[in-house]
Amino acid sequence: MTAPRAAPDLEPVIGLEVHVQLATRSKLFCACRNEYGAAPNAHVCPVCTGQPGVLPVLNEQALSLGLSAALALGCEVPASTKFDRKNYFYPDLPKGYQISQYDRPLGLGGAVELAGDGGATRRVGVARVHLEEDAGKTLHPPGENYSLVDLNRAGVPLLEIVSAPDLRSPEEAHRYLVALKRTLRYARVSECDMEKGSLRCDANVSLRARGSSALNARVEIKNLNSFRNVERALAHDIARQTTLLAAGEAVLQETRMWREEEECTAPLRSKEEEHDYRYFPEPDLPEFAIPPELVERLRAGLPEMPAARLERYIGRLGLPAETAAALAADWEVADYYERCLAAGGVPARAVASFVLGAVLQEANARHVSVSGVNIPPASLAEVARLVEAGALSHQAARKVLAEIAASGQSAAQAVASLGLEQVSDRAQLAVAVDAALAAAPVAVAQYRAGKQNALNALVGAVMKATRGKADPKLARQLLLERLGA
């Protein structure tokens, strides 16, 4: 899709509000399980269904994860904080108010670093990070005159992360989301899985004359269910606003909704229809101190962040930038890679190619994350060592890894059961080489006529004859000897 661009004298000013569900065992204010995909209303109790007489009790794990996220994003964490009530009526909001944080968020003034062209980075501000509870889900069965409410999600801890209005293009907004998600996943605070709703995003966009600080009206866009749709909706609305302004018309301050099928944004409610949330301090939860020891413990417990890892992979392990970036893109992949390295004795680059190749393929094929792939890092290291030692071809190594994943065997067992020990014995290979030459007179003739590619076909024939067990380097060498090169 070609993104319509703002007229050259106008520039977009974009801010994103991201909600992520924190990966806690239980909900924010009750003991119900925080689990996606359970039967409707399987995880509810008097607290999260808003029965009269119950009170919220803060989940300390949620507080810790929220603080970890704030720290990972480089936010200032206050010495104390409080909760507030945001009042509005909706069937999936059992109490008629959401417990949120209004003026004393968990974190202020952080940033997300975006990798730019040529190694430059761009800093996008994180204005604030705050804790709040999720609402339930209202379902409208098609063709029925009723709606259903599922409160499994009601009370699940959410972290709202509000960017500064620092983003200047839909593409940059996309890159911010990728980087934010990576950081939050590294900090182990959330799965950040948009399909499961554990990451959600609203976008704000307004236009201003380049070089000016005077903004036109701001439009909020909701219903953005993928990073790609964030980018597309922003591009669409920037074009819409540009057209309006070019025609001398005003942009209305309003909330719009992205309609994926029609690929356009449509009005949801105007400024006048905005809720008055009547925020006030939550009287059921007293203001509380955030102990400095807790903050320090969480800070110390944060894993190495993506940028630091990338630098280490390139600088210390000598990986090519592209390989390093691919490994560092996801903490699970990076951690798996490092566990393989820790098993010892194999070059970093060789292990990287197996992790990014066979292991990721296995994960994708089975729709699981890397941690769900049944190849112990020690086994992968062992296979890599066999390849390095010339005892196993690359091709055979892939088969061995697939066998390990499928059967749970050790590397040695899998090699043996597949009968894949590499044939590196000259005498043994010579037989296969002679047979290949005899069976392919045309290829021999072509090679002799100067066609170098014909040699590859001959190597392939040898590999085929040995069912992949031949050491391809040795096979090539023997072929060349026979051809008198």
Place this chain on the structure above:
Amino acid sequence: MTSPAGAFRSAVSIRDDVVHGRRSAREVIEETLARIDRLEPRVDAFLAVDRAGALARAAEIDAEVTAGRAQGRLLGVPVAVKDNICVRGLPATCASRILAGYHPPFSAHAVERVLAEGGVVIGKTNCDEFGMGSSTENSAYKPTRNPHDLERVPGGSSGGSAAAVAAGMVPLSLGSDTGGSIRQPASLCGVIGFKPTFGAVSRFGLVAFASSLDQIGPLGASLLDVATLASVIAGPDARDSTALPRPAPDFVAALSPSLEGVRIGVHRDYVEDVADAAVRALIGRALETLREAGARIVHLDGVDLLSRYAVPAYYLVANSEASSNLARFDGLRYGPGAGAPDLLSTYTATRGRLFGEEVKRRILLGTFALSSGYHDAYYLKALRVRRLFIEAFQEAFRNVDFIAGATSPIPAFALGEKIDDPVTMYQCDVLTIPASLAGLPAVSVPCGRTPQGLPVGLQIIGPALADARVLSCAFAFEQRSGLMGTLAPLAEEVA
């Protein structure tokens, strides 16, 4: 200790009889139910009486006594519970139609504690809808009558809990106090009502009216009984983040009949400026009694206790919180609800038809006070005034141990007299609201009757966390006054 008069049987004596096998719990409960049968048609203190449940529980207790395992500070004692406090298996309507038929799936912390000490919940008492009122006339179901004069109100909002004790139906009841809802009806019904320090008793299971003010507390006819129930229900509870974290002291052990060396502050707002002359006279005499018991009376007229700001500050804070607390009553998950074709009309029909007028008035006022553009001028300003109340009391308590004066500026008024004049009704709480705003412990203890025979209560307010001392001061007064266990004459008729 004065011997109990006529119909009065203290909770402590009932418990002793049951523990020692002198009476069975069954006898106690049957007698209680019989008294309720005779008196309830005239008083209307209850919204539900759990006859079967109470008898079943009495049988359990008797089995324990027989087995020699019986224990508990309230063993066999019937306790009535205000209808905004949850008891598993019993209705909790808060005297509102919007919760008709609602049975909470859990019990309040205070109720769990009563049951753990062998208490028997006999039923749920009437109140103003969601605790909003000072006469119990705002109940959606029926008004409760004052046992001392059946044409008069019992006060409110815990009117049913106060009337049930005053009529001798139960020795103890639980009420809730937001701006005086335990103390004022106790005063008007001639019983003792105690509002603990905010946080001393868990609010878990108390249907919220104004969360930062609501407190559960005991009502009874003797200070020893009230201190016993207060000791049972006070203490930490992990389910209420505003509950005080440390265990409560034993209020009973702390009771002392002596007031030697105690300084009691007296302020004109609570004495000389009280509207009703008969109340003024009785409070004057009560202060004299305190002095005779050894207390030193200290005049606080140099301190501004800000009483004139109490009602407006209270109604802004309480109603703002109420507007949010009562938002959950939308008829979608519990309560009758009103089926309507679309969401908005479901909300308006349910809330419009099933909330009473006073509740709707307060929700509107609170919603307005929190609205953008008005929030600072009303809600935030009221919070600042609240802070001033806390400071004014702290200032006063630098020189005195307690402040004593009237609980209510007037004795019980006639049914219907104030119900159409909310502002006059709100003034009933002018002397109880300040301790609520400041979160302080305060007790109302009977100090005599007006020439018309209407009871008047002496209020004793202490500094935060001085619950044990407040109860002890009231105990010393009770011992001197000789008014312990004086029930309404009506209670004697059926003794």
